[in-house]
Amino acid sequence: MGDKMLKVIARTFLMYIFVTLSVRLMGKRQIGDMQPTELVVTLLISEIAAIPLQDVSQPISIGLVAIFMLVFLEIIASVIILKNLRLRRIFSGKAVAVIKNGVIDQKAMRNVRITIFDLVEMLRMQGIFELDDIETAFLEVNGSLSVRQKPNRAPLTPEQMKLNITDKGIPMTVISDGTVVDSSLKFLSLTRDDLRLILKKENKTIKEIFLMTLNKSGESIIIKKENNK
């Protein structure tokens, strides 16, 4: 392997670590959930990281300083935005009501530059096919649509039906591919010994299990590994 190739490999490795750390520091949001500032920083980081990888004559430190500076600015901006509503509006924008009291606000739609086709598509993605069902719809800062259906069109809730539903809690993944997920056990206030006891009753061992979920009321789903040798 030539020295140039080694240089490219080493640089790519370094950039991978730094960019991953940088994105990790920025938070956990998905692309679609990003605020405008986060999107800008993510796009810039990807561009800057590519330069020293493509052109090996560029010093890697220039790219690193630029990436660190962007992450620094993003963190500071997110802290400021959190404290100051006016700045939040400037940096992130604000949610816009595109349907008010069951009526489409055409002016608002023109302002946010979405067409009726876009609106109908976003509603369909939420499982709503009748415009008439909607009381209010907000186009959020991250571009997603939040909808409140008219009370007489919304699905009935157990409370409205006066039904008594017991909360069984969230099913947590306690074993994944033969490995115990300790954080899930902690969430359920259980220990590994408790888990072994449950499995003993089922006549199974941890290593045999592909997936096991458990909720607070003790209900579990167990899927055994295929081709278990």
Add this chain to the structure above:
Amino acid sequence: MKRLIAAGIIAVLIFAVSFTGATVINSAVETAEQKIEQIQKLDEIKSSKKGEDFYYFWEQKRELLAVFVNHEKIDEIGRLSAKMVSAERLEKKSELFEAANEILFIIRGLREDEQFSLYTLL
């Protein structure tokens, strides 16, 4: 709070890299400039071995400079310094001065890149 601490650490890193870069470049550029200016003032070129002196100086500095400076510029100065050594050995004064002038031009460019001005900003 954790994020602010992270921002603080990042700010220190940015400052450290920028400060180290500026110090390394400025010190190398200053010494290189002095050495080249001495070459430009030479009357007797072969016995002085100033070209050779610059060549070894640059060989020593290039690795550290590569962390902060475009490698093509470092290599170009390396190539020109080798040209200076050969001109010195063959007592070709005009070639030696020509290479020295070119090195000085690149070195001054490096210094200019380090300075914060409207030219470097835009």
